[in-house]
Amino acid sequence: MKPLLQPAAVLILWSMVMWAWLYATRIPAMRKAGIDLTDRHGGTGKDLDGNIPDKVQWKAHNYNHLMEQPTLFYAVVVILALLGDTSETTRQIAWDYVGLRILHSLIQALWNRTIVRWAIFMLASIALLLLSIRAVVGAFSA
Template identity: 55%
Template sequence: MQAQMLAPAAVLVLWSLIMLGWTAATRFPAMAKTGMDVKTAPPGGRGQDLEAVLPPQVSWKSHNYTHLMEQPTVFYPTVVILALLGGSQTDLAIAWAYVALRVVHSIWQATVNTIPVRFSLFLLSTVCLFVLAIHAVELTLLAQGAAA
């Protein structure tokens, strides 16, 4: 079960890298269309500086990649805790649901980006993470009690 519990985290890592690639694949051509050249960009420039220059649809991918660097950072240690302390089949199913919802959220935000649907996907994934976190806390407290 340990390796199985880590699989959703590994898939989400891969998905995050795919989103990074999608960001680059859309951002660099869009920059070229505006006449921008990365080689001559001023020092200290950041991706967010491109918001006013590039079409919103290009920036949506970058926004989503940023989101994948935020809440999932709570997901990863939660899954590791569950893997180490004996997460259940239910935990595994919830972890996969979290990953599926994050992938759908990514695709939605990167392409359509209407807020009600995007927020609903985010909320559902957050509920999954909350349930996993509660179970991780329960398992750590049980392990602590067993060690005493």
């Protein structure tokens, strides 16, 4: 069970790296733009689009992306672990997903070439689909 949980733990840690990176770049950009949060009410990080440099916001957008589809990854990894599917194939697909998501993050945060980012996202999605199929087969097999 433990080897299958390792990729999920790494992706969680990576998400926190992106969280730290977004604030390490966003707060100085907000100060430079003269944005004072002390009197602001409501709003979201998306409100900063167009008010601070796009390159700064790319990190925040990626952090948000890491809170979306990867939640399915965490669930499917737990399901597979509980089903006892810790095979080399399953572990490799899980690591492939994590590696592709980290690559996706780096592309989005540093370069943000949409077609490249999309291609990496699609490869990661295929890996997640394969894991999901394995979970369904395992859950319904005798």
